[in-house]
Amino acid sequence: MKTIIRNVAFGLLGASVAAASVAGPAEDRAAFQKFYENRFPDTPVDDFKNGVYSILPAAREQWESIEEFPPYELAIERGEEIYNKTFANGKSLKDCFGEDGAVRSEYPHWNKERGMVMTMELAVNECLEANGEKPLKYKKGAMADVTAYMSYNSRGQMVNVEIPADDPRALAAYENGKEHFYTKRGQLNFACADCHMHTAGMMYRADTTSPAFGHATSWPVFRSKWQAMGTLHRRFAGCHNNIRANPYKAQGEEYRNLEYFVTYMSNGLEFNGPAARK
Amino acid sequence: MKGQLLTAILAASLLTPVASADTIEKGKQIAWDRKKGNCLTCHMFEGGQQTGNVGPPMVAMKARFPERKALVEYIKDPTKRNPMTAMPPFGRNKILTEQEINLVVDYLYTL
Numbered sequence: 001m002k003t004i005i006r007n008v009a010f011g012l013l014g015a016s017v018a019a020a021s022v023a024g025p026a027e028d029r030a031a032f033q034k035f036y037e038n039r040f041p042d043t044p045v046d047d048f049k050n051g052v053y054s055i056l057p058a059a060r061e062q063w064e065s066i067e068e069f070p071p072y073e074l075a076i077e078r079g080e081e082i083y084n085k086t087f088a089n090g091k092s093l094k095d096c097f098g099e100d101g102a103v104r105s106e107y108p109h110w111n112k113e114r115g116m117v118m119t120m121e122l123a124v125n126e127c128l129e130a131n132g133e134k135p136l137k138y139k140k141g142a143m144a145d146v147t148a149y150m151s152y153n154s155r156g157q158m159v160n161v162e163i164p165a166d167d168p169r170a171l172a173a174y175e176n177g178k179e180h181f182y183t184k185r186g187q188l189n190f191a192c193a194d195c196h197m198h199t200a201g202m203m204y205r206a207d208t209t210s211p212a213f214g215h216a217t218s219w220p221v222f223r224s225k226w227q228a229m230g231t232l233h234r235r236f237a238g239c240h241n242n243i244r245a246n247p248y249k250a251q252g253e254e255y256r257n258l259e260y261f262v263t264y265m266s267n268g269l270e271f272n273g274p275a276a277r278k
Numbered sequence: 279m280k281g282q283l284l285t286a287i288l289a290a291s292l293l294t295p296v297a298s299a300d301t302i303e304k305g306k307q308i309a310w311d312r313k314k315g316n317c318l319t320c321h322m323f324e325g326g327q328q329t330g331n332v333g334p335p336m337v338a339m340k341a342r343f344p345e346r347k348a349l350v351e352y353i354k355d356p357t358k359r360n361p362m363t364a365m366p367p368f369g370r371n372k373i374l375t376e377q378e379i380n381l382v383v384d385y386l387y388t389l
Contacts, residue, residue, distance in 0.1 A: 202332045203330040203332065205319050205328050206328045
């Protein structure tokens with residue numbers, strides 16, 4: 001009985017968070033972050049960057065011991081090689097992203113000239129293609145490796161996504177991502193918010209769902225279930241599969257806008273990728 | 279004796295829709311099957327392993343839903359009672375058939 005009451009109460013809270021949005025992104029973000037701070041009062045705010053481990057003391061110890069011998073270490077090494085490799089035209093990724101590729105906090109951002117959200121993965125491929133190289137696949141493999149290297153060198157940078165006020169299309173992209181986050185979809189009828197907001201911290205079988213505050217800080221991740229690295233859009237697609245919804249294309253407009261929204265919601269946290277996850 | 283028992287069973291089956299050991303077992307399988315009801319993802323069921331806690335434990339179902347029809351309708355589309363609920367609309371989205379939902383309800387009434 002207690003659980004029922006709790007669920008209804010959180011449902012209403014979620015609705016009020018969504019409704020508060022009329023006021024604009026800054027107010028959305030304040031309400032969003034407040035929601036998680038109230039719900040998980042024992043979690044220091046800057047710790048939400050650690051995903052589900054920020055709210056699960058029981059699993060945290062094991063995770064910390066995994067992070068001591070990180071399963072993504074090899075990916076960083078492979079990524080470094082890719083990053084430094086000379087292209088056929090004599091250039092390299094360094095010509096696009098600097099000596100060490102520590103550009104994580106520049107993405108995602110609104111590109112006004114092109115009227116679209118730019119992500120780090122998209123920028124990597126555009127750099128490759130502009131130099132006559134073959135683009136990489138977006139969900140795993142070399143793309144996850146090279147962004148693991150770049151994220152690693154960017155650790156400690158702050159999430160600070162902007163929604164420029166002088167371009168209504170940026171706000172529209174944000175609103176599109178936000179709507180995606182709160183809209184139920186798929187045969188199982190779930191919104192991202194159902195699992196990662198209204199029932200965040202509860203158990204689906206043996207899986208506790210993480211707060212969405214902090215969702216975009218730690219990528220790419222090495223996931224035990226994958227036994228490999230994966231990008232944020234790979235994870236989006238995985239969650240869509242779980243609710244029997246058709247996943248969208250990695251780096252297509254829908255997922256880029258969703259990334260724009262969830263990353264903006266985490267403004268003020270640190271980027272700390274790559275990371276290990278269950 | 280035998281005749282009396284038979285009459286009693288017949289009378290009972292006329293009063294309530296027939297839930298037999300067979301339909302109860304079938305309902306349990308559907309409720310537990312990860313590809314069907316997968317109810318254990320969110321609800322504690324007696325005897326279930328790795329059950330979630332997103333929804334309330336499945337106990338005392340007759341007391342909570344004295345009316346069978348209300349329970350069937352609830353499982354078909356729980357969003358009618360709470361549009362925000364995390365529980366999937368098993369009937370509306372054709373996750374389970376009407377017949378399967380009725381078997382699940384036979385099982386639920388044993389809890």
